Each structure stands twice: as C-alpha cells, then as structure tokens.
Amino acid sequence: MIEELSGKISTVLGTITPTEAGITLMHEHVFVDGSCFQSIPNEASLKTLIQSEIKPELIKHLAKHWNLISRHIKLNDFNLMHNELKNFVLSGGKTIVEATSIGIGRDPVAVAKISRATGLNIVLGSSYYIPSSYPEYLYNMSEDDVYDQIVKDITVGINDTGIKAGLIGEVGIGGPISQMVNPNQKMPEEKVLRASARAQAYTGAPMIIHPSPIKESLRKVSEIVIDCGADPSKIVFAHMDIQTDLDVLKTLTKQGFNVEYDAWGIEDTELIDSSDDLLQLPNDNQRIKHVRKLINDGYINNLIMTQDMFLGLQLQKNGGKGYGHIIDNLIPRMKNFGFTKKEINNILIVNPQRILTFK
Numbered sequence: 001m002i003e004e005l006s007g008k009i010s011t012v013l014g015t016i017t018p019t020e021a022g023i024t025l026m027h028e029h030v031f032v033d034g035s036c037f038q039s040i041p042n043e044a045s046l047k048t049l050i051q052s053e054i055k056p057e058l059i060k061h062l063a064k065h066w067n068l069i070s071r072h073i074k075l076n077d078f079n080l081m082h083n084e085l086k087n088f089v090l091s092g093g094k095t096i097v098e099a100t101s102i103g104i105g106r107d108p109v110a111v112a113k114i115s116r117a118t119g120l121n122i123v124l125g126s127s128y129y130i131p132s133s134y135p136e137y138l139y140n141m142s143e144d145d146v147y148d149q150i151v152k153d154i155t156v157g158i159n160d161t162g163i164k165a166g167l168i169g170e171v172g173i174g175g176p177i178s179q180m181v182n183p184n185q186k187m188p189e190e191k192v193l194r195a196s197a198r199a200q201a202y203t204g205a206p207m208i209i210h211p212s213p214i215k216e217s218l219r220k221v222s223e224i225v226i227d228c229g230a231d232p233s234k235i236v237f238a239h240m241d242i243q244t245d246l247d248v249l250k251t252l253t254k255q256g257f258n259v260e261y262d263a264w265g266i267e268d269t270e271l272i273d274s275s276d277d278l279l280q281l282p283n284d285n286q287r288i289k290h291v292r293k294l295i296n297d298g299y300i301n302n303l304i305m306t307q308d309m310f311l312g313l314q315l316q317k318n319g320g321k322g323y324g325h326i327i328d329n330l331i332p333r334m335k336n337f338g339f340t341k342k343e344i345n346n347i348l349i350v351n352p353q354r355i356l357t358f359k
C-alpha cells in the first residue's frame with residue numbers, strides 16, 4: 001500500500017477521488033504505435049499502401065490488411081485524437097484508461113496535454129506489451145529491474161516527467177506461456193508478468209493483462225500472478241470477447257479476477273481471418289447476450305465493457321464508431337435487451353471505479 005495513493009485513482013494530472021471518475025472506459029489507446037504488428041509485403045502494389053492515408057476507398061481493405069498501412073496501426077496525431085476524445089466527452093464520458101505500455105509508444109506528456117485539453121481524467125499504464133514490442137534493453141533487465149521500473153512509474157513518475165502511471169498494463173502475453181516455457185529458460189513474458197504482479201502486490205495498483213486466448217495459458221497466467229501475491233480483484237483479463245466458452249470466464253471470476261469485453265463495435269469478420277474456433281470474434285449483439293448470461297449467473301461485479309481503440313478504422317474521422325460507441329449506441333441497445341440502469345452503471349461506473357482505486 002502506498003499511503004498517498006491509497007483510496008484514490010491516480011491520473012496523469014494527479015489523484016482524484018473515485019466518485020469523480022464517472023463513466024469510464026477501462027482499456028483504450030490514445031497515443032499508440034503498433035509497429036510491432038506491421039507486416040511488410042513483397043508485392044509492389046501492396047507496398048505502396050504502407051505510407052498511404054486512410055482514404056474512403058481503402059476502408060474495405062482495412063480489416064483484411066489491418067497491419068499494412070502505418071497510419072492504421074498508429075494513433076499519434078494530437079489534433080485528431082483531441083477531436084475524437086472531445087466527442088467522447090460530449091457523449092458523457094469522464095475517464096479513460098490509456099493502457100499503452102512501454103514499447104508501443106507510451107507518451108506521458110502528450111497524454112497529460114490531451115487530458116488538460118479535453119477535461120478527461122486519464123489513467124496511464126506501465127509495464128510492457130507483447131514480446132514483439134519489447135525494447136532491446138528489456139532482455140538485459142532482471143525481474144527485479146522491471147519491478148523497480150514499474151514501482152517508480154507509479155510512485156515517483158515516468159522517466160523525468162513527474163507524470164505517474166496509475167495502472168500496470170496492458171501486460172502482454174504473446175503466446176501460450178506454459179507451452180513456450182522451456183524448463184531451463186524462462187520466456188521474457190514470465191519475467192515481465194512476475195515483475196508486474198509483484199508491483200501490483202506492493203503498490204495496490206490496478207493491472208490489465210493482455211493474455212493469449214489459449215485456456216491453458218489463462219490458467220498458467222492466473223497461477224503466476226497469484227503466486228506473486230497479486231490481488232485478483234485488481235486484475236483485469238482483457239480481450240475476453242473471444243472466449244465464447246463462458247465457463248472459461250467464470251473460472252477466472254470465481255478466483256476474483258475481472259473479465260473484459262473490449263472489441264465492441266468490431267463486427268468485421270475479416271479482422272480475424274481464421275476458421276479456428278478459438279479465434280471467432282462475436283458481434284455486439286452476441287457480446288451483449290454473453291454479458292447478460294454472466295450477469296444472470298451472478299458475475300456482474302467482475303465485468304468490464306470498454307473498446308480498446310487501437311486502429312485507425314475505429315476512429316470517427318475514418319467512419320468508425322469512435323470512443324463514444326458504448327455510450328451512444330450500446331447503452332440504448334442494452335436497455336432494449338432488458339438491462340436496468342443500475343446494471344449498466346454497475347459495469348460502466350462502479351466496477352472501473354473499484355478496480356482503479358488504489359488499495
């Protein structure tokens with residue numbers, strides 16, 4: 001427990017009391033560089049697309065070639081992001097978690113500036129994303145070094161900015177950790193995961209994990225974080241839309257973890273071009289039905305709804321649904337599905353508030 005943070009939410013502009021948070025998107029990206037995903041094609045005609053603007057005639061290709069066009073996997077234009085977030089404020093949004101961790105363009109100064117410009121509370125992340133985004137130096141850091149870095153980000157500030165991280169994550173797991181770990185050689189994700197979980201235990205900070213979707217990996221990851229003394233009630237498993245077997249989610253929530261539906265608005269099946277059952281993304285109506293089922297079974301206090309904005313196609317400027325999609329489109333739809341105002345507030349206000357508040 002850190003006394004000056006305990007009972008507070010830590011934003012890039014300082015601490016706030018939990019009740020100030022209002023409607024909160026628990027997992028977004030405001031300034032992010034997804035170069036780690038970029039594929040460079042050999043074909044001449046596709047190569048010319050790399051530096052392309054996102055033009056209306058390209059929209060139909062964006063899902064299939066999502067990691068080809070640089071501007072599609074990078075959110076980095078201040079005025080553009082200011083407009084997008086302003087729209088979220090106009091919809092009634094109050095708080096955003098900028099879950100951009102180190103290695104994918106985390107930008108504390110720009111985030112603080114956009115928080116001032118929009119009036120939004122913004123909570124910024126620490127720790128590292130998936131291995132393909134790791135900076136070279138991370139391979140030479142020990143688990144203790146990573147732990148020290150995360151604790152410093154939270155208690156002192158990021159680099160020399162004085163801007164503090166208020167969250168650990170998103171912590172990326174690239175693959176099925178238990179299958180990748182050679183008994184003699186720990187995979188780097190495990191070092192980062194253990195350091196992150198220990199930092200959670202020490203600081204009482206909230207934490208978001210971007211796991212591999214493989215069930216065995218989820219089990220292994222939950223075992224590791226509990227082994228490190230972390231508090232499951234402060235930990236969110238992201239990207240759980242993909243788990244259409246709801247028992248997988250129930251196993252996590254029974255242990256006290258929170259589960260996150262965060263691909264709202266993404267209904268294009270080409271984005272995950274796979275026939276593998278494990279990689280089938282439901283649409284919004286299917287997601288709403290899954291959330292309803294989990295509520296009926298008693299799991300409302302462990303549910304998170306957010307949008308994980310990361311791609312150009314999600315921005316309103318490019319014809320996407322924008323950061324306000326849940327507020328503008330889904331709250332009315334959920335009411336049609338029989339959700340009460342209290343249930344909606346529970347998911348969009350009460351749960352994020354509880355998780356974001358330092359122990």
Ligand SMILES: [Zn+2]
Pocket residue numbers: 170210238239
């Ligand atoms: Zn993620």
